[in-house]
Amino acid sequence: MNQDRKYTRSQDSSLLVRSINASQRYMKAFSRCIPSKPLRPSLPPTFYRSAAALLLPASSFPLPNSSPPHSLVETFASLCQRGAFSDAIAAMVSLEGHGLRADPISYLNLIKLCIRNNAVDEGRLVHRHLSSDGDHPKLFLSNTLMSMYTKFGLLDEARQLFDRMGERNVVSWTTMISVMTNLKRNEEALRLLISMQREGVAPNMYTFSAVLRACQTLASLWSVHCCIVKYGLESDVFVRSSLIDVYSKFGDLDYGYRVFKEMATRDLVVWNSIIGGFAQGGDGYKAINLFTQMRRMGFLANQGTLASVLRACTGMVVLEMGRQVHVHVLKHERDLILNNALLDMYCKCGSLDDADAVFLRMSERDVISWSTMISGLAQNGRSSDALKLFDSMKILGPKPNYITIVGVLFACSHAGLVEDGWYYFRSMKKLFDIQPGREHYGCMVDLLGRAGKLEEALKFIQDMNFEPDTVIWRTLLGACRVHKNATLAAHAAKEILRLEPDDEGAYILLSNIYADSHRWNEVEQVRKSMGDRRVRKEPGRSWIEVGKKIHVFIVGDMSHPQADGIEKELSRLISRIANIGYVPDTDFVLHDVGKEQKEESLRYHSEKLAIAFGVLNSTRSKPIRIMKNLRICGDCHTFAKLVAKSEDMTIIIRDPVRFHHFQDGACSCGDYW
């Protein structure tokens, strides 16, 4: 595969060509505008003329002798109103030269024109003109100037203007608050909310929909929510969509949903907020249900909706549904975010051919597109392709970021490329200006552990400049399990339990490790502390898409309508693979029951039920795809490999972290996960 040819950079053809001769065009326009009636006959023409004479040296626009000066004011007003931008600016310069001022509405129009034309220098010129008489511009003009500066990204200038304004109203404050929330200076935003009220300015719905995004703790959200209720602004759609969004981001989806349900009127953004909330909060099922409801109510999905729905599909790993959403995405084929979401959906659903096709067809690729594809390849066991793609990215892609490097290191560790991993880890700061973070360290522990360098991995953890978390210890624990190092495993498990006393997997492993070395006292102790803590056991769950429906299996639960068939199929599969060497591996069950019971409980692991169901309903031409909430156990892993071989089919199982593509008696993970 020729990577260089395949992954070519999209052409950026946005050349801005501007050739404007403002004064020429102004002259034409000026000659066309002979006013019939003076707009605002305030001072006598002679006044203007004499005032203008004092200032005249600065003027590049000598007035025609025949025209009275106030016609210049009128011309300016008319140019601003008609949107003749550069002519209006030229006219303004001339006004200033003559010491004249026009009406505020014209200036308002002109500032809007500056924004529309992205004309920074002209904007500053207008600001200077409005302040040139030493007075503050009118309040609403100052506000408009502030919002102009924020739209240009000139936040310091906006702030300066705000600080120097003689008078500030709710609009000024809200604009400033928006600046702060956009900068993620959340404390500052909340402090502004307090200051404005102290100065006697009451916030309105604009203020609250902006300030809600600055709530970083549930407590601050509650206080702001109280404030909203107090001002009687809770029913505003904007405020509500913000409320839904922020409650969802704090994981309080129930509350977000309550706010949603209470609403009498909803618009598209409100729907998108609640769908996005569930999609991001991991309840893809609810997100998709709401999407269906939304369409039933006659709302047309836009890019935002579809991106959330794709994320929901990604979270549930429902490839077929994702494909259906893909059809809707075609309407917005140039939307980068949407394409990235699509790319991720295909990667996470284990369909790399589709992901490849999307990636190649994208008209524009940003760092997220490349990172998604690199991690996607690595997670699906195609590490060397991931690294090749990274090489192309270095040549013709955007600058890699923190997450890109996580994907690259993940690929190195999965391909067993210890040296490359070290190289990227050590040089990421120099090469890409990225400081190694927690996730990078985690990848390195994986890299070393996978290669069997367990002591080195432990030393690496101890030498880190931050506290190891459970993710790091679990990584080491996984390596210990594969390389059968009981001592180190016990150490890692203890560390995990110190940080997360309810980690069921760590208890089981620890107890099994002790049992293997016949240290029954310790086994007893572990089991006791597990009982004391009443460790909640998240039941294993697997699901599979068959016939446009999602079938969920829970460990030991045989309530599925086809339970009898599944039971028979399970027996058939077990006896078939027993012929090619399957022996139930009961190491993966807690050592507190007899051998037969252990085999019995293994038999009903949720992924086995799902595999049996999948095989039963399979056409053999397509791979069967199973999703799991927990990591696959070693026995089910062997089971899947052997079933794939004996039934001559591909089985794809996704656990919370990676994919297992089972084919011909082997797995893409190389028996390491």
Added chain:
DNA sequence: ATAGGGTTAG
């Protein structure tokens, strides 16, 4: 004049 929703890792 000021406001709300979407994509990458773990």
